[in-house]
Amino acid sequence: MPGRSAPEAVSNFLEPLQRAASCVTRTPFVVSTGGRHTLGRVHTLTWPGFEPVPVQGPAGEIVTLDLAIQYEILHIPHDRDRGPYKVSTRGYMHTVQTIDGGEVIAFHWHPAGNSHVRDTHMHVGSTQLVPGGVLSKKHHIPAPRMSVEQVLRFCIDQLQVEPLRDDWSSVLADSEDLFHMWATWGGDRAPETK
Numbered sequence: 001m002p003g004r005s006a007p008e009a010v011s012n013f014l015e016p017l018q019r020a021a022s023c024v025t026r027t028p029f030v031v032s033t034g035g036r037h038t039l040g041r042v043h044t045l046t047w048p049g050f051e052p053v054p055v056q057g058p059a060g061e062i063v064t065l066d067l068a069i070q071y072e073i074l075h076i077p078h079d080r081d082r083g084p085y086k087v088s089t090r091g092y093m094h095t096v097q098t099i100d101g102g103e104v105i106a107f108h109w110h111p112a113g114n115s116h117v118r119d120t121h122m123h124v125g126s127t128q129l130v131p132g133g134v135l136s137k138k139h140h141i142p143a144p145r146m147s148v149e150q151v152l153r154f155c156i157d158q159l160q161v162e163p164l165r166d167d168w169s170s171v172l173a174d175s176e177d178l179f180h181m182w183a184t185w186g187g188d189r190a191p192e193t194k
Helices: 006-021 148-157 168-182
Strands: 042-046 053-056 062-075 085-098 103-109 121-124
Touching: 006 062, 006 085, 006 148, 006 168, 062 148, 085 148, 148 168
Parallel strands: none
Antiparallel strands: 042 062, 053 062, 062 085, 085 103, 103 121
């Protein structure tokens, strides 16, 4: 989302994500050093200490959620009406794990990483695989661009993570509506600007 200054654009980007995350955790997001004002480099939005946060799963089982977004602050002077500063996502790694760190499922997009796979994809975690199965945790399964809101909804709807808010569904829908309103990528292709 745009802003009249770099810090305002980052706040406009961060606030809906923090509200969405409040559906499952009270842990605040943190940004890397310079992540509110430094242009021309990639920053990271994640949990404190880059540590996954525990969330309440089915029947009292605890799973952990690791959300990490790489972003860049852009200055686009010709877009003065909405604000010349924007936050553009440059990658993400969202992972659900067991409490002891076993990967359940991961949603990735790391176009600037060392992997040969640059498109959005997912991994089925080793906790979900059987020995001798066709898939391994190293397979990159093509998947659409996954917003934080989609990952959180998946956790609540499919993995039965307990929401902390009664209004979680509308909170996620409102946050995702903002995301789609400001996205500039087409279809499921990345990159996008939020």
